[in-house]
Amino acid sequence: MIVELGHFALILALMVALVQATLPLWGAQRGDARLMALAEPAALMQAVLVAASFGALTWAFVVSDFSLIVVVNNSHTLKPMLYKVAGVWGNHEGSLLLWVLILAVYGAAVALFGQGLPTRLKARVLAVQGLIGVAFLAFLLWTSNPFWRVDVPPMNGQDLNPLLQDPGLAFHPPFLYLGYVGLSMAFSFAVAALIEGRVDAAWGRWVRPWTLAAWIFLTIGIALGSWWAYYELGWGGFWFWDPVENASFMPWLLAAALLHSSIVVEKRESLKAWTILLAILAFGFSLIGTFIVRSGVITSVHAFANDPERGVFILMILGFFTGGALVLFAARAGVMEAKGVFAMVSRETALVANNILLTVAAFVVFVGTIWPLVAELALGRAVSVGEPFFNAAFTPFMVGLATILPVGAMLAWKRGALGRTLRGLLPALALALALGALAFAMQTGRSALGPVGLMLGAWVVLGALTDLWARTGREGIGARLARLSRLPRADWGRVLAHGGLGITIFAVAAMLSWKVEDIRVVQLGETYPLGRYEVRLDEVHEVEGPNYVSTMGRMTVMRNGAVVAVLSPEKRVYPVAAMPTTEAAIDYGFLRDIYLVLGDRQASGGWAVRSYIEPFANWLWGGAIIMALGGVLSLTDRRYRVAAGARRGAVGVPAE
Known part of the structure; x- marks a missing residue:
């Protein structure tokens, strides 16, 4: 009975998602407040129904209900309880239900916490989110239904993939999905803004916390997956450029770029078109990752499915949302005219360089990931793209990013003074160079990767600390120390995130060079x-x-x-x-x-x-944790909450 109720709740959720995707959108177009008002209860109801369905599937795994095919294929009565629960998302059908649940929860969060959003924009955001829900609920019910039954239930199941029976991988997928699916919010805000024909500083502020939350979850999820690969696979490494690893890494790079470009939209009302495009591409690459994991076109140690029919369905979803959003982007190009101008030497320029490096790096990873498939289809040859290619092609972009990051963070908006900024960073640069030289002098018969990694990592960490100290003014040390505690949490969060990146850069170089x-x-x-x-x-x-x-x-x-x-x-x-x-x-x-x-x-x-x-x-995992903590600290700053400052940003614009 419980599993039947879960199946019924999933069907009802699809119906509610259809209402959420259509009527509020029509109401926003016509200015009908009653139709727009349907968006919030529909989003909340969809989340409740999908949660009930997920709860029913979890119950089936816990009690070993072998009347469900998915439980037979992924559970066993002797399996420890932790892995019975983890088995819910340790397979294609259950993980897709978790995907849909997180999608619905994000929509409900906008309904509950987006009180400062203009009514029309909120209705359109929730409608786009509902439309994504329709696509994935249909995919789930028609091709991947977790509530499909077996005619004659067996006495026991076939057990979960042993590689997945591990605490690290039990928690890795939920965090990863929270990041993947979280980028749907940036996508929904981008499409809603394009439909509405307005992209301004307020929009930049609204989209930032959702992007930051997705980036935090992706950071944690990728770190957990890397840690699992390190100690579970027994290969003595932490990253193997596996297609599924790359599938999560590409959205992370684009989310980082989107997070920084939205700052420029908020502060200077520049880079509007680029930021909208990044929001579309970031979610598009999340869908590409879903396709890679579930289509079977690329072999991986932790792919979920090998079913071309499912792959075609996901490609249709990818084409509809990404292609449709790009067409809308082209049609609305005129509404995204930049207002702020800036000099060549400015923080805006540094953020543009940051975006270029991150997006090109993501493109390089994408090419390396799909090239074996392209070569097989177009050339009829089996080609392997391994670690040497990725290391050689990807590393220069990270070196460039680490080099400009401390300088860019300290440059002034609109017009900066490069000489003054570099003078403030001279102690950090000198110490970083000294550490790199010391490491080079101490090692024998090894490459320069370790010393260079130490130098770059120290440069990023010390540059972040210098940036923080520079924000305390020019008074005495006592007054500056007192002012440190009063700095906004966003400043502390940025320093932690950049410092965590520097530690991670050093740890990666050290593990590759001194192992x-x-x-x-x-x-x-x-x-x-x-x-x-x-x-x-x-x-x-x-x-x-x-x-x-x-x-x-x-x-x-x-x-x-x-x-x-x-x-x-x-x-x-x-x-x-x-x-x-x-x-x-x-x-x-x-x-x-x-x-x-x-x-x-x-x-x-x-x-x-x-x-x-x-x-x-351990410095590698520590650096990732520090990056995530920096994001969390920034997210707690009231200036970056969804409602904070929203009405101030929309002054002069009717809430409708």
Whole structure:
């Protein structure tokens, strides 16, 4: 009965979404307040209905209701409860329902918290959001219904993909979807503004918090996925330029560009057309990511589906929304005339450079991701685009971004003084260069990537701190320190976000440049060197888990004879899914991780072992966390809330 109610709620949600997508839009066009007023209750009702449907599916997974095909294919009675719940979105149908739920929740958030929005604009935003809901609810019900039944329910299920049975990946998809789907709000605001024919400073302020929220969630989701890949796959890396990784990274880059360009719209009423275009493209790339994950056209270790029919449906959605928005963008080009002018040396110019670097970097990643598909279709050849291409093509844009970021953040609006700004940054530049030179002098026989990464990372972090200090005035140190606590949260948030980026840049360079790797066959009781450490394989034994069987090693890590850590790497086999997984054993440290992976037993009686020293690995996750915290801090600044300042921004414009 509960699952039937969930199915019925999903059908009702589609009907409500149809009402939300049509009547308020028609009412805004005619100036009919009663029709426009339908947008808010429709958005709230759609969210309630989809939440009820999602709750029903979750209940089916928790109680192991094997009358549903999706539960049979992705659950098992012996699976731990965490992974029963995670199994709800650990598959195509359930994850798509989560996608639709988040979409509906964003619409409900506009209905509840968008009190400062003009009535017509709000009705149009909610109508566009409702139209996206119609498309995905139809896709869900017609091709990917999570409530499809089996004729004869089995006694047990086929279990969830073992790679997904991990805490990191249990939380990774929800955060990622909150970011993906959050960009639909920027898209809805962009389309609504184009329909209305007005893009102004108030619009820039309204769209910023939604874009910032999406960027925060994407940052957390990508970091969780990277962390999972680091410790779960056992490959000794944190990023592999996998198509699904790229599918989330491209919208993140475009969201970062949109976030910065909307600042120019708000402050100077410039870059209007570019910002609208970025809003369309950012959501378009989210849809492209959905297509990559669910169509099966590109193989990935964590793709959800391999169904051309579903892929065609998603392509139709992508074509309708992205193509339709671009046509509307072309038709409304005249309403996006820039008002503010600025000199070549100004913060506006720096933000334009920022946008160019981010968007071209996203395009490079896109080309590298789809080129194997294009080559196969057009040339009939199987082509692989791997890490060397992405590193060589992508890195220069990040170097350029890191170089201009501290300078651009301190330049004045409209017309800046480059010499004065650089003089203020001289101590930061000198210290960054000194750190890079020190690292280069200390390393032997390695590339310059590590020292350059340290120099750029330090330049970004120290530049952000210099920017913060410069905002406290020119009085005594005591007065300036007191003023630090009174600075707006947005200033602190920007410094944290930029500082987190600098830490991440350094950590990536350090892990790529200073990593120590050792692959060998080790006999029981044998000790071998690993950098400054010695590692001994003590024993290998069998362990039975709740739904798996594990071959577990016990390895002792020593330094100068003293025990540093005792680690237990594993190879697990999940009998129900008939799939093995590798569980790396990691000794986490502030400056380095010791990373051990147990392989197969060899004919000689020894065991294949891969060992790594990963320098500054935790700094990578720490940098991502600091970036996200900076975004959260900025989001709490009242100037960037949806309603804050909205009416002030719309002075002289009737609320209708």
